[in-house]
Amino acid sequence: MNDNNILDLEAVGRLKGLVERARKIVLTCHVSPDGDAMGSTLGLARVLQLMGKHPIVVTPDRPPKSLTFLPGYSDVVPASFKPGVASNLLRSADLVVCLDFNASKRVDKMEDYLLQSPATKAMIDHHLDPEGFCDLTISMPRISSTCALLYLIMEAAGWLDYLDRQAASCIYTGMMTDTGNFSYNSNDPRLYHIVADLVSRGVDKDAIYNMACNTFSESCLRLNGYALAEKMQIMRDHQAALIALSLDELQRFGYVKGDTEGLVNRPLAIPGVAYSCFLREDEPGFVKVSMRSKGSFPVNRVCEDYFNGGGHKNAAGGELYMGLDEAIALFMKTLTSNDKYL
Ligand code: 5GP
Ligand code: MN
Numbered sequence: 001m002n003d004n005n006i007l008d009l010e011a012v013g014r015l016k017g018l019v020e021r022a023r024k025i026v027l028t029c030h031v032s033p034d035g036d037a038m039g040s041t042l043g044l045a046r047v048l049q050l051m052g053k054h055p056i057v058v059t060p061d062r063p064p065k066s067l068t069f070l071p072g073y074s075d076v077v078p079a080s081f082k083p084g085v086a087s088n089l090l091r092s093a094d095l096v097v098c099l100d101f102n103a104s105k106r107v108d109k110m111e112d113y114l115l116q117s118p119a120t121k122a123m124i125d126h127h128l129d130p131e132g133f134c135d136l137t138i139s140m141p142r143i144s145s146t147c148a149l150l151y152l153i154m155e156a157a158g159w160l161d162y163l164d165r166q167a168a169s170c171i172y173t174g175m176m177t178d179t180g181n182f183s184y185n186s187n188d189p190r191l192y193h194i195v196a197d198l199v200s201r202g203v204d205k206d207a208i209y210n211m212a213c214n215t216f217s218e219s220c221l222r223l224n225g226y227a228l229a230e231k232m233q234i235m236r237d238h239q240a241a242l243i244a245l246s247l248d249e250l251q252r253f254g255y256v257k258g259d260t261e262g263l264v265n266r267p268l269a270i271p272g273v274a275y276s277c278f279l280r281e282d283e284p285g286f287v288k289v290s291m292r293s294k295g296s297f298p299v300n301r302v303c304e305d306y307f308n309g310g311g312h313k314n315a316a317g318g319e320l321y322m323g324l325d326e327a328i329a330l331f332m333k334t335l336t337s338n339d340k341y342l
Contacts, residue, residue: 005142007149012156014136015122022095025053026119030101031060031108032257035177035212038063040099040124040146042072043170047154050162058086060110064258069211070173071166079110086113093119098134100146100174102127124150128300128312141312144185147174151194165202172203173212180265181209184314216259223253224263232267238335239274239297239342241267246324247281264290274342275299279320279327287327289318297341306334 019025027045029037041057048055057072061080067073079086090096090110096119104111114121115133123134126146130139143149151171154160163171175194179186199205216224226249233242243263253259264278275293282288289307291299293314300316303309307330309318320327 007152007156009156011138012153016157018095018120018122024093025055026089026093026096027055027057029059029099030106033059033063036145036147036174037100038067038070039170039174040150042070043167044150045072046167047159047162056089058089060108066212066258070170090117095119096121098123100125102130104133145174145178147171148191148194168198168201168203172198172205173208177212181213219254220259223259227263228266235335238339239272240335241273241276242331244279244324244328264292268292268294277331281324287320287324291316302338
């Protein structure tokens with residue numbers, strides 16, 4: 001593990017050795033996988049396949065429909081859907097690569113299968129403060145996506161010959177989604193060298209943007225419109241915004257998982273709003289917390305301190321086992337102490 005901005009070549013060499021020796025490789029990522037989680041697992045899976053390996057991607061739950069275009073999507077084994085198959089794959093693997101997460105609890109109900117697997121484990125990730133549950137950890141929190149880190153690893157490992165259009169499309173997807181289509185965390189010039197190379201390998205970046213980021217159902221658009229028009233609260237004195245949606249409201253708009261992706265970012269467009277919180281009542285007594293900020297405001301600290309979570313400085317989340325009204329009251333109570341970060 002290193003905390004600077006230079007890839008640890010010794011660690012890449014060890015990863016290369018592990019991959020070369022492994023016969024049964026499982027690739028996995030965090031629960032509610034996003035473009036970076038799926039892009040990095042499926043991108044690495046494709047490259048390993050072209051190297052003659054037979055990797056299998058096991059995800060804690062189903063990947064979102066918005067990513068069905070990713071090559072290899074239909075071969076993914078979601079543990080929530082096929083727990084027996086997933087646990088057997090993890091138990092019999094000799095190498096498990098953990099992509100885009102830094103803590104075993106991020107695989108949710110799959111945590112025991114992962115921790116009990118006798119396989120050698122390697123982490124490739126960009127979240128702060130990686131836990132030590134892997135035998136090999138390649139963690140670079142200053143890189144904006146696991147996919148960009150994976151590209152640098154592949155380059156250093158001499159694997160770019162295997163990066164065909166399909167693998168490159170996976171890598172591009174994660175780089176794009178984790179930077180909001182290159183609108184934040186995206187001032188590292190290396191990113192654009194990588195993008196140039198991916199496009200030259202045949203990636204259709206415009207099509208990927210439209211499929212991953214600009215395709216919505218009518219009910220999804222209406223839910224987001226309702227949330228902004230009717231539910232957004234701005235607490236100007238605290239430079240804060242809150243949107244809270246109850247189970248009832250979600251059901252009224254035919255909510256399906258993924259429909260509120262990106263909603264939490266929208267209030268940040270308002271000048272003077274430094275951070276934004278979205279509370280979604282997923283089940284009675286369970287509220288998912290999402291927070292985003294701009295500038296130096298550390299929403300990961302807020303999520304660690306009050307919302308049983310964590311994440312990055314500008315994008316974090318947590319979980320509350322309580323009703324929505326109680327969760328709203330808790331958020332309101334944190335406003336004054338959060339002022340210290342402004
Ligand atoms: P999102 O708001 O998109 O669900 O999550 C944004 C980021 O916050 C994730 O990439 C992850 O780093 C972090 N995060 C979200 N939910 C949790 C959580 O429950 N626990 C922790 N530790 N981090 C979370
Ligand atoms: Mn990521």
